[in-house]
Amino acid sequence: MKRMLSGIQPTGNLHLGNYLGALKRFVELQDEAECFYCVVDLHALTVPRDPDELREKTLEVATLYLAAGLDPKKATLFVQSHVRAHTEAGWLLQCVARMGELNRMTQFKEKSQGSEGVVVGLYTYPVLQAADIVLYQADAVPVGEDQKQHLELARDLAERFNNRYGEVLTLPEPLIGKVGARIMGLDNPVKKMSKSAGSEANYIALLDEPDVIVKKIKRAVTDSENRIAYDPENKPGVSNLLVIYSLITGRSIDDTVKQFEGQGYGQLKKEVAEAVVEHLTPIRERYHELRRSGEVERVLAEGAEKASAIADETLARMKEAMGLVPPF
Ligand code: ATP
Ligand code: MG
DSSP, X not given: OOEEEEEXXXXXXXXHHHIIIIIHHHHHHTTTSEEEEEEXXXXXXXXOOOHHHHHHHXXXXXXXXXXXXXXXXXXXXXXXXXXXXXXXXXXXXXXXXXXXXXXXXXXXXXXXXXXXXXXXXXXXXXXXXXXXXXXXXXXXXXXXXXXXXXXXXXXXXXXXXXXXXXXXXXXXXEEOOSSSSSOBOSSOTTSBOOTTSSOGGGXXXXXXXXXXXXXXXXXXXXXXXXXXXXXXXXXXXXXXXXXXXXXXXXXXXXXXXXXHTTOOHHHHHHHHHHHHHHHHHHHHHHHHHHHHHSHHHHHXXXXXXXXXXXXXXXXXXXXXXXXXXXXX
Protein backbone atom coordinates (compact mmCIF):
# COMPACT_ATOMS: atom_id res chain seq x y z
CA MET A 1 0.00 0.00 0.00
CA LYS A 2 1.31 3.43 -0.89
CA ARG A 3 2.03 5.93 1.83
CA MET A 4 0.95 9.57 1.56
CA LEU A 5 1.65 12.64 3.59
CA SER A 6 0.30 16.14 3.30
CA GLY A 7 -0.37 19.17 5.47
CA ILE A 8 -2.25 22.44 5.66
CA GLN A 9 -1.00 25.57 7.40
CA PRO A 10 -3.09 27.00 10.24
CA THR A 11 -2.92 30.46 8.71
CA GLY A 12 -6.09 32.42 8.00
CA ASN A 13 -9.33 30.75 6.97
CA LEU A 14 -9.37 27.43 5.16
CA HIS A 15 -10.95 28.06 1.78
CA LEU A 16 -12.53 26.31 -1.16
CA GLY A 17 -9.12 26.11 -2.90
CA ASN A 18 -7.62 24.23 0.04
CA TYR A 19 -10.67 22.01 0.05
CA LEU A 20 -10.83 21.16 -3.66
CA GLY A 21 -7.05 21.07 -4.19
CA ALA A 22 -6.18 19.24 -0.98
CA LEU A 23 -8.66 18.31 1.76
CA LYS A 24 -11.38 16.73 -0.38
CA ARG A 25 -8.70 14.60 -2.03
CA PHE A 26 -7.23 13.66 1.36
CA VAL A 27 -10.61 12.19 2.23
CA GLU A 28 -10.81 10.23 -1.04
CA LEU A 29 -7.26 8.89 -0.59
CA GLN A 30 -7.73 7.57 2.93
CA ASP A 31 -9.38 4.47 1.47
CA GLU A 32 -6.59 3.72 -1.01
CA ALA A 33 -3.39 4.53 0.85
CA GLU A 34 -1.79 4.75 4.26
CA CYS A 35 -2.27 8.45 4.91
CA PHE A 36 -0.64 10.92 7.30
CA TYR A 37 -2.14 14.39 7.41
CA CYS A 38 -0.80 17.15 9.58
CA VAL A 39 -1.53 20.69 10.57
CA VAL A 40 1.78 22.35 9.77
CA ASP A 41 1.92 24.85 12.62
CA LEU A 42 5.70 25.28 12.41
CA HIS A 43 5.29 26.51 8.83
CA ALA A 44 2.75 29.05 10.05
CA LEU A 45 5.46 30.68 12.20
CA THR A 46 7.23 31.91 9.07
CA VAL A 47 5.08 35.03 9.06
CA PRO A 48 4.27 37.01 12.23
CA ARG A 49 1.34 35.39 14.09
CA ASP A 50 -0.61 36.23 17.16
CA PRO A 51 -0.01 33.22 19.51
CA ASP A 52 -3.67 32.96 20.55
CA GLU A 53 -4.77 33.04 16.94
CA LEU A 54 -2.25 30.35 15.97
CA ARG A 55 -3.55 28.07 18.74
CA GLU A 56 -7.12 28.67 17.65
CA LYS A 57 -6.40 28.13 13.94
CA THR A 58 -4.44 24.93 14.61
CA LEU A 59 -7.44 23.36 16.30
CA GLU A 60 -9.72 24.81 13.63
CA VAL A 61 -7.81 23.11 10.80
CA ALA A 62 -7.63 19.82 12.71
CA THR A 63 -11.39 19.98 13.34
CA LEU A 64 -12.04 20.74 9.67
CA TYR A 65 -10.03 17.64 8.73
CA LEU A 66 -12.51 15.57 10.71
CA ALA A 67 -15.56 17.57 9.68
CA ALA A 68 -14.66 17.10 6.01
CA GLY A 69 -14.67 13.34 6.48
CA LEU A 70 -11.20 12.21 7.50
CA ASP A 71 -11.53 9.16 9.69
CA PRO A 72 -8.84 8.74 12.38
CA LYS A 73 -9.24 4.98 12.07
CA LYS A 74 -8.10 5.17 8.48
CA ALA A 75 -5.71 8.14 8.42
CA THR A 76 -3.27 9.49 11.01
CA LEU A 77 -4.00 13.12 11.90
CA PHE A 78 -1.49 15.13 13.88
CA VAL A 79 0.04 18.52 14.58
CA GLN A 80 3.51 18.98 13.12
CA SER A 81 5.05 20.48 16.27
CA HIS A 82 3.89 17.47 18.32
CA VAL A 83 6.38 15.29 16.47
CA ARG A 84 9.82 16.58 17.37
CA ALA A 85 11.58 14.69 14.61
CA HIS A 86 10.36 17.31 12.08
CA THR A 87 12.58 20.15 13.31
CA GLU A 88 15.55 17.83 13.77
CA ALA A 89 15.26 16.30 10.32
CA GLY A 90 14.70 19.83 8.99
CA TRP A 91 18.16 20.79 10.25
CA LEU A 92 19.76 17.66 8.80
CA LEU A 93 18.27 18.49 5.40
CA GLN A 94 19.36 22.13 5.68
CA CYS A 95 22.84 20.68 5.61
CA VAL A 96 22.00 18.96 2.32
CA ALA A 97 20.05 21.80 0.64
CA ARG A 98 21.85 24.49 -1.32
CA MET A 99 21.37 28.24 -1.22
CA GLY A 100 21.06 28.27 -5.01
CA GLU A 101 18.05 25.97 -5.03
CA LEU A 102 16.25 27.87 -2.26
CA ASN A 103 16.92 31.12 -4.11
CA ARG A 104 14.84 29.74 -6.98
CA MET A 105 11.70 29.10 -4.92
CA THR A 106 9.00 31.29 -6.42
CA GLN A 107 6.79 31.18 -3.32
CA PHE A 108 9.57 32.78 -1.27
CA LYS A 109 9.99 35.48 -3.88
CA GLU A 110 6.25 36.16 -3.88
CA LYS A 111 5.78 36.13 -0.12
CA SER A 112 8.95 38.11 0.72
CA GLN A 113 8.63 40.57 -2.18
CA GLY A 114 12.31 41.34 -1.88
CA SER A 115 12.02 42.55 1.73
CA GLU A 116 15.04 41.95 3.99
CA GLY A 117 12.67 42.09 6.96
CA VAL A 118 11.17 38.62 6.43
CA VAL A 119 12.33 35.90 8.83
CA VAL A 120 14.93 33.29 7.86
CA GLY A 121 12.33 30.56 8.40
CA LEU A 122 10.32 31.80 5.41
CA TYR A 123 13.38 31.14 3.28
CA THR A 124 14.20 27.70 4.72
CA TYR A 125 10.63 26.45 5.15
CA PRO A 126 10.64 24.34 1.96
CA VAL A 127 13.45 22.31 3.59
CA LEU A 128 11.34 21.71 6.69
CA GLN A 129 8.55 20.68 4.34
CA ALA A 130 10.91 18.18 2.70
CA ALA A 131 11.66 16.81 6.18
CA ASP A 132 7.91 16.49 6.89
CA ILE A 133 7.61 14.27 3.85
CA VAL A 134 10.73 12.08 3.97
CA LEU A 135 10.30 11.26 7.67
CA TYR A 136 7.25 9.17 6.73
CA GLN A 137 8.94 7.65 3.67
CA ALA A 138 5.96 9.00 1.72
CA ASP A 139 5.62 7.78 -1.88
CA ALA A 140 3.23 10.56 -2.81
CA VAL A 141 2.13 13.96 -1.57
CA PRO A 142 -1.35 15.18 -2.53
CA VAL A 143 -1.10 18.97 -2.97
CA GLY A 144 -2.34 21.84 -5.09
CA GLU A 145 -0.31 23.00 -8.06
CA ASP A 146 1.34 25.85 -6.11
CA GLN A 147 3.35 23.27 -4.16
CA LYS A 148 4.86 21.57 -7.22
CA GLN A 149 8.20 23.35 -6.97
CA HIS A 150 8.56 22.56 -3.26
CA LEU A 151 7.83 18.91 -3.98
CA GLU A 152 10.55 18.84 -6.62
CA LEU A 153 12.94 20.22 -4.03
CA ALA A 154 11.90 17.54 -1.52
CA ARG A 155 12.61 14.87 -4.10
CA ASP A 156 15.98 16.40 -5.02
CA LEU A 157 17.00 16.58 -1.35
CA ALA A 158 16.00 12.98 -0.71
CA GLU A 159 17.92 11.88 -3.77
CA ARG A 160 21.02 13.87 -2.82
CA PHE A 161 20.84 12.51 0.73
CA ASN A 162 20.70 8.94 -0.60
CA ASN A 163 23.55 9.52 -3.04
CA ARG A 164 25.73 10.96 -0.32
CA TYR A 165 24.81 8.76 2.65
CA GLY A 166 23.22 5.59 1.27
CA GLU A 167 19.63 4.58 0.52
CA VAL A 168 17.63 5.82 3.48
CA LEU A 169 14.84 7.98 2.08
CA THR A 170 11.93 7.25 -0.27
CA LEU A 171 11.71 9.70 -3.16
CA PRO A 172 8.29 11.37 -3.02
CA GLU A 173 6.10 12.21 -6.02
CA PRO A 174 3.66 15.12 -6.11
CA LEU A 175 0.05 14.03 -6.56
CA ILE A 176 -1.66 16.96 -8.22
CA GLY A 177 -5.25 16.71 -9.46
CA LYS A 178 -6.00 17.29 -13.14
CA VAL A 179 -8.82 19.69 -12.35
CA GLY A 180 -9.03 21.89 -9.27
CA ALA A 181 -5.33 21.97 -8.43
CA ARG A 182 -5.45 25.73 -8.80
CA ILE A 183 -8.72 27.34 -7.76
CA MET A 184 -8.48 31.03 -8.57
CA GLY A 185 -9.32 34.03 -6.41
CA LEU A 186 -12.93 35.20 -6.83
CA ASP A 187 -11.89 38.86 -6.85
CA ASN A 188 -8.88 38.29 -9.10
CA PRO A 189 -9.16 35.10 -11.15
CA VAL A 190 -5.64 35.28 -12.55
CA LYS A 191 -4.13 34.52 -9.11
CA LYS A 192 -4.75 31.49 -6.92
CA MET A 193 -7.28 31.64 -4.12
CA SER A 194 -5.19 32.14 -0.98
CA LYS A 195 -5.59 32.38 2.79
CA SER A 196 -3.13 35.23 2.84
CA ALA A 197 -4.78 37.12 -0.04
CA GLY A 198 -5.78 40.00 2.19
CA SER A 199 -9.36 40.52 0.97
CA GLU A 200 -12.25 38.35 2.17
CA ALA A 201 -13.75 38.72 -1.30
CA ASN A 202 -10.90 36.53 -2.59
CA TYR A 203 -12.12 33.27 -1.11
CA ILE A 204 -15.03 31.18 0.10
CA ALA A 205 -14.07 30.06 3.60
CA LEU A 206 -15.24 26.55 4.50
CA LEU A 207 -16.96 28.06 7.52
CA ASP A 208 -18.66 30.93 5.68
CA GLU A 209 -22.41 31.14 6.32
CA PRO A 210 -24.68 30.50 3.29
CA ASP A 211 -25.63 34.17 2.78
CA VAL A 212 -21.94 35.14 2.72
CA ILE A 213 -21.17 32.42 0.16
CA VAL A 214 -24.01 33.60 -2.08
CA LYS A 215 -22.85 37.21 -1.83
CA LYS A 216 -19.20 36.38 -2.59
CA ILE A 217 -20.04 34.27 -5.63
CA LYS A 218 -22.45 36.90 -6.92
CA ARG A 219 -19.63 39.43 -6.80
CA ALA A 220 -17.03 37.12 -8.36
CA VAL A 221 -15.13 38.82 -11.18
CA THR A 222 -16.04 37.42 -14.62
CA ASP A 223 -15.85 39.24 -17.98
CA SER A 224 -18.12 41.35 -20.14
CA GLU A 225 -19.00 38.72 -22.78
CA ASN A 226 -21.85 36.97 -20.97
CA ARG A 227 -21.02 33.74 -22.84
CA ILE A 228 -20.41 30.59 -20.83
CA ALA A 229 -17.38 28.64 -22.03
CA TYR A 230 -14.43 26.85 -20.44
CA ASP A 231 -11.38 28.85 -21.45
CA PRO A 232 -9.07 29.43 -18.45
CA GLU A 233 -6.76 31.70 -20.40
CA ASN A 234 -9.27 34.15 -21.83
CA LYS A 235 -12.19 33.63 -19.44
CA PRO A 236 -10.49 32.85 -16.10
CA GLY A 237 -13.38 33.98 -13.88
CA VAL A 238 -16.10 31.98 -15.66
CA SER A 239 -13.80 28.96 -16.03
CA ASN A 240 -13.04 29.05 -12.31
CA LEU A 241 -16.76 28.94 -11.50
CA LEU A 242 -17.23 26.03 -13.89
CA VAL A 243 -14.35 24.12 -12.24
CA ILE A 244 -15.80 24.73 -8.78
CA TYR A 245 -19.22 23.52 -9.90
CA SER A 246 -17.77 20.48 -11.65
CA LEU A 247 -15.75 19.35 -8.63
CA ILE A 248 -18.48 20.00 -6.11
CA THR A 249 -21.12 18.12 -8.09
CA GLY A 250 -18.81 15.39 -9.41
CA ARG A 251 -19.74 16.18 -13.04
CA SER A 252 -17.12 16.54 -15.78
CA ILE A 253 -16.16 19.96 -17.11
CA ASP A 254 -17.68 19.07 -20.50
CA ASP A 255 -21.03 18.14 -18.96
CA THR A 256 -20.95 21.26 -16.81
CA VAL A 257 -20.32 23.50 -19.82
CA LYS A 258 -23.17 21.80 -21.72
CA GLN A 259 -25.49 22.26 -18.77
CA PHE A 260 -24.90 26.02 -18.68
CA GLU A 261 -24.47 26.72 -22.40
CA GLY A 262 -26.59 29.63 -23.57
CA GLN A 263 -27.40 30.81 -20.05
CA GLY A 264 -26.27 34.06 -18.47
CA TYR A 265 -23.63 34.60 -15.78
CA GLY A 266 -26.34 35.40 -13.23
CA GLN A 267 -27.79 31.90 -13.56
CA LEU A 268 -24.33 30.28 -13.44
CA LYS A 269 -23.46 32.14 -10.26
CA LYS A 270 -26.79 31.27 -8.66
CA GLU A 271 -26.34 27.56 -9.31
CA VAL A 272 -22.67 27.49 -8.31
CA ALA A 273 -23.57 29.23 -5.03
CA GLU A 274 -26.38 26.74 -4.37
CA ALA A 275 -24.10 23.76 -5.00
CA VAL A 276 -21.34 25.17 -2.77
CA VAL A 277 -23.77 25.98 0.05
CA GLU A 278 -25.30 22.52 -0.13
CA HIS A 279 -21.88 20.85 -0.04
CA LEU A 280 -20.37 22.96 2.73
CA THR A 281 -23.38 23.09 5.09
CA PRO A 282 -22.92 19.60 6.59
CA ILE A 283 -19.18 20.24 6.98
CA ARG A 284 -19.83 23.51 8.80
CA GLU A 285 -22.43 21.93 11.06
CA ARG A 286 -20.22 18.97 11.90
CA TYR A 287 -17.35 21.36 12.58
CA HIS A 288 -19.31 23.23 15.25
CA GLU A 289 -20.41 19.95 16.89
CA LEU A 290 -16.86 18.60 16.95
CA ARG A 291 -15.28 21.78 18.32
CA ARG A 292 -17.46 21.45 21.41
CA SER A 293 -16.83 17.74 21.92
CA GLY A 294 -13.14 17.52 22.90
CA GLU A 295 -12.75 14.69 20.40
CA VAL A 296 -10.23 16.59 18.28
CA GLU A 297 -7.67 16.86 21.09
CA ARG A 298 -7.93 13.10 21.65
CA VAL A 299 -7.49 12.32 17.97
CA LEU A 300 -4.43 14.58 17.77
CA ALA A 301 -2.76 13.00 20.81
CA GLU A 302 -3.20 9.54 19.35
CA GLY A 303 -2.04 10.72 15.93
CA ALA A 304 1.13 12.29 17.35
CA GLU A 305 2.04 9.03 19.01
CA LYS A 306 1.57 7.01 15.82
CA ALA A 307 3.38 9.56 13.69
CA SER A 308 6.29 9.89 16.13
CA ALA A 309 6.98 6.17 16.07
CA ILE A 310 7.52 6.24 12.31
CA ALA A 311 9.27 9.62 12.14
CA ASP A 312 11.70 8.73 14.96
CA GLU A 313 12.75 5.59 13.16
CA THR A 314 13.58 7.46 9.94
CA LEU A 315 15.33 10.21 11.89
CA ALA A 316 17.57 7.66 13.62
CA ARG A 317 18.46 6.15 10.26
CA MET A 318 19.27 9.58 8.85
CA LYS A 319 21.50 10.43 11.81
CA GLU A 320 23.29 7.14 11.66
CA ALA A 321 23.91 7.46 7.92
CA MET A 322 25.27 10.99 8.37
CA GLY A 323 27.79 9.91 10.97
CA LEU A 324 26.21 11.22 14.15
CA VAL A 325 27.03 9.16 17.22
CA PRO A 326 24.26 7.23 19.05
CA PRO A 327 22.18 7.23 21.15
CA PHE A 328 19.73 8.74 18.67
P1 ATP B 1 -1.07 30.65 2.44
O1 ATP B 1 -1.54 31.78 1.58
O2 ATP B 1 -0.97 30.98 3.93
O3 ATP B 1 0.16 29.95 1.91
P2 ATP B 1 -2.70 28.67 1.18
O4 ATP B 1 -4.08 29.05 0.82
O5 ATP B 1 -1.68 28.62 0.09
O6 ATP B 1 -2.24 29.60 2.38
P3 ATP B 1 -1.58 26.26 2.36
O7 ATP B 1 -1.81 25.87 3.77
O8 ATP B 1 -0.27 26.86 1.99
O9 ATP B 1 -2.76 27.26 1.92
O10 ATP B 1 -1.86 25.01 1.41
C1 ATP B 1 -2.61 23.87 1.83
C2 ATP B 1 -2.92 23.01 0.62
O11 ATP B 1 -3.90 23.67 -0.20
C3 ATP B 1 -1.71 22.76 -0.30
O12 ATP B 1 -1.78 21.44 -0.77
C4 ATP B 1 -1.92 23.73 -1.42
O13 ATP B 1 -1.29 23.30 -2.62
C5 ATP B 1 -3.43 23.72 -1.54
N1 ATP B 1 -3.93 24.95 -2.13
C6 ATP B 1 -3.72 26.21 -1.66
N2 ATP B 1 -4.35 27.10 -2.43
C7 ATP B 1 -4.97 26.41 -3.43
C8 ATP B 1 -5.79 26.79 -4.53
N3 ATP B 1 -6.08 28.05 -4.75
N4 ATP B 1 -6.26 25.80 -5.33
C9 ATP B 1 -5.97 24.51 -5.09
N5 ATP B 1 -5.20 24.08 -4.07
C10 ATP B 1 -4.72 25.02 -3.23
MG1 MG C 1 0.37 28.27 0.58
